[in-house]
Amino acid sequence: MGGLEINHKKGNNFGWFFGGKHYDLFATMLGFGRTYYEQVAAALPLQKGMSVLDLGCGTESVGLAVSRRLENDVSIHGLDLSSTQLGYAFSKGARADISLNLYKGTMDMLPFADSSFDLVVTSVAFCETTSDVRKGAIREVSRILKDDSYFAIVDCAKPILGLDTVMMLPFFMFKETPESWNNHYPDICRESDLVLENEEYIKSYVKCQLFRKAD
Numbered sequence: 001m002g003g004l005e006i007n008h009k010k011g012n013n014f015g016w017f018f019g020g021k022h023y024d025l026f027a028t029m030l031g032f033g034r035t036y037y038e039q040v041a042a043a044l045p046l047q048k049g050m051s052v053l054d055l056g057c058g059t060e061s062v063g064l065a066v067s068r069r070l071e072n073d074v075s076i077h078g079l080d081l082s083s084t085q086l087g088y089a090f091s092k093g094a095r096a097d098i099s100l101n102l103y104k105g106t107m108d109m110l111p112f113a114d115s116s117f118d119l120v121v122t123s124v125a126f127c128e129t130t131s132d133v134r135k136g137a138i139r140e141v142s143r144i145l146k147d148d149s150y151f152a153i154v155d156c157a158k159p160i161l162g163l164d165t166v167m168m169l170p171f172f173m174f175k176e177t178p179e180s181w182n183n184h185y186p187d188i189c190r191e192s193d194l195v196l197e198n199e200e201y202i203k204s205y206v207k208c209q210l211f212r213k214a215d
Ligand SMILES: C[S@@+](CC[C@H](N)C(=O)[O-])C[C@H]1O[C@@H](n2cnc3c(N)ncnc32)[C@H](O)[C@@H]1O
Pocket: 010, 011, 012, 013, 014, 027, 032, 055, 056, 057, 058, 059, 060, 061, 062, 079, 080, 081, 082, 085, 105, 106, 107, 108, 122, 123, 124, 125, 128, 129, 133
């Protein structure tokens, strides 16, 4: 039985000890509580009736925040490597009376048809994968997004000055990837017809970049 089991091919699988209820507890202690997920939802281009996919969804706090914001008039899909995370996401959805469509898998091999989603989001999950997986995921997102729809990458980024930058330095320095630190996602995404439209900091070291799929 593992804790944070490292699947060297695909990323960090938040298993038994680091997954589910414990994940939510640790995340809240690190400043990723309800307010953070509401800020993520507020940064997304949401519309009632849309179909949303959350990559590396964990316990699906992003999907639940999106659903609350759209008064449950949305179809939420979440994909993650970890059964522990998905199991707890399912129970959170049931408690909130929000129906979630959850899939076990890796974000660089998506089990969805071309042009099937209105919005794809990923929150602090790219930093848990390998560079190859991140690049594969971006190609897959472009394939499954409808034209003119959006992909939001929310991830650790080069920090701006802020109190939480100082307090959380050891945490986010460990989570930085070359792509996010050097702001490479706009170039990588453009190769898959995903064009940067907006970016904003959600925390002083977490940035949301919004890409539109060009038709
Ligand atoms: C730090 S958690 C973030 C969870 C959630 N998005 C959030 O904002 O709370 C990272 C998640 O990514 C998942 N993960 C890591 N590599 C993955 C991959 N290749 N495909 C899908 N999920 C992956 C882990 O199992 C974990 O649940």
